[in-house]
Amino acid sequence: MPVPTNHSKPVRRSAKENAYFQLEQWIIDGTLQPGEKLTDIELAQALNLSRTPIREALQLLEVVGFVKMYPGKATTVTEVFKEDIKDLLPALAVLQALAGELAVPNITEEQISRLEETNFRFAQAIKEKDSFNALKIDEEFHRIIIEAAQNPYITTMLSRLQSHVRRQFFHHSLELTEVSWKEHEEIIQAFKEKDAERLISLSKNNWIRSIEEMNAK
Amino acid sequence: MPVPTNHSKPVRRSAKENAYFQLEQWIIDGTLQPGEKLTDIELAQALNLSRTPIREALQLLEVVGFVKMYPGKATTVTEVFKEDIKDLLPALAVLQALAGELAVPNITEEQISRLEETNFRFAQAIKEKDSFNALKIDEEFHRIIIEAAQNPYITTMLSRLQSHVRRQFFHHSLELTEVSWKEHEEIIQAFKEKDAERLISLSKNNWIRSIEEMNAK
DNA sequence: AAACATTTGTCCGTATGTATA
DNA sequence: ATATACATACGGACAAATGTT
Numbered sequence: 001m002p003v004p005t006n007h008s009k010p011v012r013r014s015a016k017e018n019a020y021f022q023l024e025q026w027i028i029d030g031t032l033q034p035g036e037k038l039t040d041i042e043l044a045q046a047l048n049l050s051r052t053p054i055r056e057a058l059q060l061l062e063v064v065g066f067v068k069m070y071p072g073k074a075t076t077v078t079e080v081f082k083e084d085i086k087d088l089l090p091a092l093a094v095l096q097a098l099a100g101e102l103a104v105p106n107i108t109e110e111q112i113s114r115l116e117e118t119n120f121r122f123a124q125a126i127k128e129k130d131s132f133n134a135l136k137i138d139e140e141f142h143r144i145i146i147e148a149a150q151n152p153y154i155t156t157m158l159s160r161l162q163s164h165v166r167r168q169f170f171h172h173s174l175e176l177t178e179v180s181w182k183e184h185e186e187i188i189q190a191f192k193e194k195d196a197e198r199l200i201s202l203s204k205n206n207w208i209r210s211i212e213e214m215n216a217k
Numbered sequence: 218m219p220v221p222t223n224h225s226k227p228v229r230r231s232a233k234e235n236a237y238f239q240l241e242q243w244i245i246d247g248t249l250q251p252g253e254k255l256t257d258i259e260l261a262q263a264l265n266l267s268r269t270p271i272r273e274a275l276q277l278l279e280v281v282g283f284v285k286m287y288p289g290k291a292t293t294v295t296e297v298f299k300e301d302i303k304d305l306l307p308a309l310a311v312l313q314a315l316a317g318e319l320a321v322p323n324i325t326e327e328q329i330s331r332l333e334e335t336n337f338r339f340a341q342a343i344k345e346k347d348s349f350n351a352l353k354i355d356e357e358f359h360r361i362i363i364e365a366a367q368n369p370y371i372t373t374m375l376s377r378l379q380s381h382v383r384r385q386f387f388h389h390s391l392e393l394t395e396v397s398w399k400e401h402e403e404i405i406q407a408f409k410e411k412d413a414e415r416l417i418s419l420s421k422n423n424w425i426r427s428i429e430e431m432n433a434k
Numbered sequence: 435a436a437a438c439a440t441t442t443g444t445c446c447g448t449a450t451g452t453a454t455a
Numbered sequence: 456a457t458a459t460a461c462a463t464a465c466g467g468a469c470a471a472a473t474g475t476t
Contacts (some may be wrong), residue, residue: 050466060292063280072472094311151304268444289451
């Protein structure tokens with residue numbers, strides 16, 4: 001019997017990493033509420049660990065902006081204000097626009113195919129009003145572009161911003177409408193035509209529209 | 218005798234923070250060389266601390282991209298390639314451009330005065346070929362704009378990118394020429410005229426030029 | 435004012451994993 | 456293959472700081 005060559009990578013995740021991903025998840029989906037006090041000893045018991053990996057995870061979550069530590073006093077989950085979307089979207093937009101611009105000369109046929117396939121599933125999710133899946137697929141879509149841009153600084157910054165957007169989604173039902181789907185279509189078209197300028201203006205319009213929609217409510 | 222009202226804030230910095238800033242400094246200025254192995258016990262002795270705050274500081278430095286930890290194996294200072302500037306500059310440019318755009322409606326007369334005063338010192342430093350001070354003053358200049366933009370996501374992202382630029386400066390002598398000074402003048406002018414579009418194009422031209430200059434060498 | 439309760443910060447011993455002889 | 460050396464990962468005790476009674 002041949003040994004499978006596609007080893008499932010030995011993803012030996014440390015306790016710290018497990019704690020990090022678990023806590024991040026809980027903060028994003030609201031299991032841990034904004035303002036909630038986090039005591040490491042309590043979390044340690046809940047996750048069956050010692051305080052050390054918990055503390056380390058909390059410190060990383062603080063860097064990312066999901067947790068605030070008040071030395072000697074308390075550690076709390078950060079608040080999530082609806083107005084933060086106004087700060088989040090423009091930053092997201094310019095970085096995604098730049099990613100698009102940088103991706104133009106690099107992007108492969110295969111990646112463009114994946115964009116089309118992803119946007120197909122995106123349209124379905126929107127049609128079925130499955131907005132949670134729509135968000136996840138939307139992230140997939142943009143990740144392909146980010147991947148093609150091949151710029152590590154942009155990659156980490158966008159992934160951080162996306163996690164905050166995801167949190168906003170859970171706390172103040174963000175909407176992804178059919179307009180988004182059509183914009184994705186246009187983005188794909190711009191890639192095919194290698195039209196970097198068009199990509200930039202599409203991203204820009206996208207966040208202006210999103211903010212206007214938000215204010216309308 | 219009146220008690221001074223301007224208390225020197227009780228900046229009771231933790232051992233972890235001290236370790237963080239010291240190590241960051243050493244990595245940026247090259248005291249700790251790229252690829253160098255960092256063992257916590259050794260650093261702990263050097264800074265007269267225990268291993269815990271060192272470990273915590275190293276983990277934060279990893280998030281920021283100055284350190285890479287290979288679990289169970291080693292912790293090393295990340296490499297600093299000259300080509301990384303190509304990735305750094307466009308990201309820096311679009312975020313600074315956005316900061317400028319967002320700052321336009323907010324910026325005060327006082328802040329504009331500070332821009333002018335800062336740029337005056339900037340010009341002096343360049344004239345005297347004091348490039349290290351020029352870099353620091355350039356950062357001051359942009360910090361004023363970032364402050365006026367009042368967007369916390371942009372603030373943290375730019376501060377991180379700036380620290381990487383500073384590191385590049387120490388390792389591969391980056392140059393700030395008189396062109397930069399003139400560009401700052403134009404930026405100030407655009408603020409006075411509240412011309413957001415001009416601010417955006419100025420930032421964009423800035424990084425295109427910088428990259429071209431870099432390739433020329 | 436002072437002792438107390440609570441929580442974070444720090445120290446250091448030990449377990450676990452990795453690479454090399 | 457086994458043993459050994461070495462570095463990180465983790466655990467638990469203690470110290471320091473904060474707020475309160």
